[in-house]
Amino acid sequence: MTATVPAPVRGAVAGAPAATLGERLAGQIQRRGALAVLVVVCAIASATSSTFPTWSNISSILGNNCFVWLLALGMTFVIITGGIDLSVGSMYALGGVLGAYGSTHGTWLAVVLPLAVGAAWGAVQGLMVARGRMAPFIVSLVGLLGLRGLLQAVTSEGATTYLVPQHSAFRSLGQGTWTPVLITAALFVLGAVLLNRTRFGATLTAMGGNENAAVLLGLPVARAKVLVYLLSGTLAAAAGALGGARLGSGVTTIGVGYELTAIASVVIGGTLLTGGSGTIGGTVCGVLLLAVIHNLIDHYFSQYGSAFTDTVNGGFLAVVVLMQTLLSRTQQLE
Amino acid sequence: MGVSLKDVALRAGVSVKTVSNVVNDYPHVTPRTRERVQRAIDELGYRPNLTARHLRKGRTGLITLAIPELGNPYFAEVAGAVIDAASRHDLTVLLDHTAGLREKEVLVSQGFRSHVIDGLILSPIRLEREDLLARTDGPPMVLLGEREYDGPFDHIMIDNVGAARVAVRHLLDLGRRRIAFLGARKESDRQPAHLRLRGWREAVAGAGLTPDESMVVATEGYDRADGAAAMASLLDRDKRPDAVFAYNDLMALGAMRTLVERGLRVPEDIAVVGFDDIEEGSYGAVSLSTVSPDKAAIASLAVECLVERIAARDGAEPLAPRRILPGYRLIVRESTAIRRS
Numbered sequence: 289m290t291a292t293v294p295a296p297v298r299g300a301v302a303g304a305p306a307a308t309l310g311e312r313l314a315g316q317i318q319r320r321g322a323l324a325v326l327v328v329v330c331a332i333a334s335a336t337s338s339t340f341p342t343w344s345n346i347s348s349i350l351g352n353n354c355f356v357w358l359l360a361l362g363m364t365f366v367i368i369t370g371g372i373d374l375s376v377g378s379m380y381a382l383g384g385v386l387g388a389y390g391s392t393h394g395t396w397l398a399v400v401l402p403l404a405v406g407a408a409w410g411a412v413q414g415l416m417v418a419r420g421r422m423a424p425f426i427v428s429l430v431g432l433l434g435l436r437g438l439l440q441a442v443t444s445e446g447a448t449t450y451l452v453p454q455h456s457a458f459r460s461l462g463q464g465t466w467t468p469v470l471i472t473a474a475l476f477v478l479g480a481v482l483l484n485r486t487r488f489g490a491t492l493t494a495m496g497g498n499e500n501a502a503v504l505l506g507l508p509v510a511r512a513k514v515l516v517y518l519l520s521g522t523l524a525a526a527a528g529a530l531g532g533a534r535l536g537s538g539v540t541t542i543g544v545g546y547e548l549t550a551i552a553s554v555v556i557g558g559t560l561l562t563g564g565s566g567t568i569g570g571t572v573c574g575v576l577l578l579a580v581i582h583n584l585i586d587h588y589f590s591q592y593g594s595a596f597t598d599t600v601n602g603g604f605l606a607v608v609v610l611m612q613t614l615l616s617r618t619q620q621l622e
Numbered sequence: 623m624g625v626s627l628k629d630v631a632l633r634a635g636v637s638v639k640t641v642s643n644v645v646n647d648y649p650h651v652t653p654r655t656r657e658r659v660q661r662a663i664d665e666l667g668y669r670p671n672l673t674a675r676h677l678r679k680g681r682t683g684l685i686t687l688a689i690p691e692l693g694n695p696y697f698a699e700v701a702g703a704v705i706d707a708a709s710r711h712d713l714t715v716l717l718d719h720t721a722g723l724r725e726k727e728v729l730v731s732q733g734f735r736s737h738v739i740d741g742l743i744l745s746p747i748r749l750e751r752e753d754l755l756a757r758t759d760g761p762p763m764v765l766l767g768e769r770e771y772d773g774p775f776d777h778i779m780i781d782n783v784g785a786a787r788v789a790v791r792h793l794l795d796l797g798r799r800r801i802a803f804l805g806a807r808k809e810s811d812r813q814p815a816h817l818r819l820r821g822w823r824e825a826v827a828g829a830g831l832t833p834d835e836s837m838v839v840a841t842e843g844y845d846r847a848d849g850a851a852a853m854a855s856l857l858d859r860d861k862r863p864d865a866v867f868a869y870n871d872l873m874a875l876g877a878m879r880t881l882v883e884r885g886l887r888v889p890e891d892i893a894v895v896g897f898d899d900i901e902e903g904s905y906g907a908v909s910l911s912t913v914s915p916d917k918a919a920i921a922s923l924a925v926e927c928l929v930e931r932i933a934a935r936d937g938a939e940p941l942a943p944r945r946i947l948p949g950y951r952l953i954v955r956e957s958t959a960i961r962r963s
Contacts, residue, residue, distance in 0.1 A: 445788050446781025449948050
């Protein structure tokens with residue numbers, strides 16, 4: 289299962305003559321910029337704050353957020369193909385409610401039900417994008433609104449509550465720090481293998497770089513597209529279900545705007561929004577960086593109020609994306 | 623002088639430790655021994671010294687419930703339900719009153735007198751998220767009520783936006799088109815009033831209408847008088863509403879009083895829906911339609927979460943923060959019961 293795609297179709301610098309040192313450096317920073325910033329930010333935080341490097345703080349960052357990072361994992365695949373999936377936030381909430389509902393009938397249903405619904409809706413989105421040639425933005429916007437509506441319908445607008453039974457095995461999936469972290473890490477590793485070591489992964493990168501070329505090469509572009517949205521939907525529902533296991537209940541109001549955070553993490557991780565280039569490792573750095581920044585802002589700026597924290601958060605995001613854009617522009621100009 | 627463990631042990635002819643095992647219901651005691659110890663306990667009338675037991679175990683069997691208003695029947699009803707739920711776990715509830723003041727809420731959340739209590743259920747009004755983040759010490763805590771806090775805290779709250787949407791849609795279903803909202807607030811957007819206002823906007827917009835902001839009346843407080851004054855100011859405007867969704871039942875009752883004084887009929891001229899399902903809403907001259915949060919579920923979930931958290935306090939791994947939205951339902955009574963003619 290190795291990549292058989294010719295090198296020239298990959299990446300934004302396709303067909304460029306031998307890269308100069310500066311160009312290669314820019315490329316490296318674009319791809320590993322998030323890691324560099326993450327290391328710097330963590331170093332500064334550890335040096336200046338006594339609470340940041342403590343295990344209780346780190347375990348709370350990891351344990352309370354890591355399931356949401358799975359949205360960014362699925363989103364990485366989607367964005368590499370040049371697409372976008374706005375439905376994942378709503379799917380996250382729906383997955384939580386379905387998981388909690390399923391857990392009242394047994395752990396197996398709590399796992400199977402969200403996965404099935406996530407995969408089914410993901411496949412529908414993929415078919416609309418690949419076969420129906422509809423814009424991913426619109427198709428997944430339908431998902432964002434429609435799934436939220438479905439969620440309101442199955443809970444009668446939050447009037448029906450589904451609790452995860454206290455001693456359900458399902459609930460233990462979300463408890464503590466290590467179980468969530470290990471589940472998330474395992475899925476990220478599987479994702480990296482899928483992207484880097486399989487024909488499917490190579491097809492995604494190729495079609496994101498130049499879809500027509502990929503089609504001409506005889507790659508199964510349409511099938512890959514369907515699978516990518518299926519993967520994203522399944523991961524989002526699974527993440528939601530695991531989140532529900534952690535919270536102990538299906539929370540209907542959760543997940544609003546999560547799709548945007550996921551997209552931001554992916555982009556900060558160096559994946560190009562236009563597709564064709566991206567790594568799972570980059571996305572890991574992206575989600576960690578956003579989580580650490582958020583934690584630090586809570587620590588240093590929370591006394592100024594939540595409106596201010598959101599502003600700082602947005603400002604930081606703008607700086608990172610601006611830097612990344614400048615870097616990729618230098619790369620393309622040369 | 624009371625009977626001690628030692629007396630029981632002497633009478634039963636076993637060690638003090640064995641008596642302790644029986645009293646605390648630990649395993650590894652044969653039924654015969656257990657029976658003998660129990661007989662000795664009964665004969666001597668031994669009762670465990672609770673103060674001593676709490677000193678040994680570091681638990682007092684007391685939890686605090688801090689609520690913002692004692693005068694609001696909603697909080698009185700919730701407090702009653704919490705006391706019921708707590709008694710099922712052999713816990714006694716101390717009631718604290720914060721008057722909805724931020725300083726008081728911060729004080730309570732940071733463990734004011736925490737050595738006396740095992741845990742805390744806090745229903746905050748003005749407490750900010752940063753106050754909770756700054757909380758480094760204090761007893762195990764569960765947040766109760768409708769203010770939104772995004773963060774790793776145990777929180778029991780109903781879906782205010784959804785519930786408000788259901789209430790307003792009920793009015794729309796009656797054919798009402800000019801639906802007012804009483805009780806908006808100018809403060810933080812995480813306040814319940816803001817969430818209910820959002821539900822009002824979504825329902826109105828969802829019916830294809832433009833939410834008319836002149837139909838929104840901001841008030842200072844949540845009481846009957848605030849509802850009456852808000853209704854009066856609304857009626858003095860050019861456009862008269864044909865329905866009112868009030869922030870809570872108290873305000874709805876105040877508004878209905880104003881309508882009676884102005885010679886308007888409920889629900890024929892103006893239909894009214896409240897929120898909370900307080901008991902007096904059912905017994906007015908015109909009974910009040912309302913959104914009824916599942917108070918028993920809210921109370922028992924809060925106590926169960928707290929009991930779990932207290933038990934996990936000594937554990938190596940902290941318990942994951944829980945977030946639960948208990949259910950609610952719309953109760954239709956005379957204030958929106960239209961006899962279609």
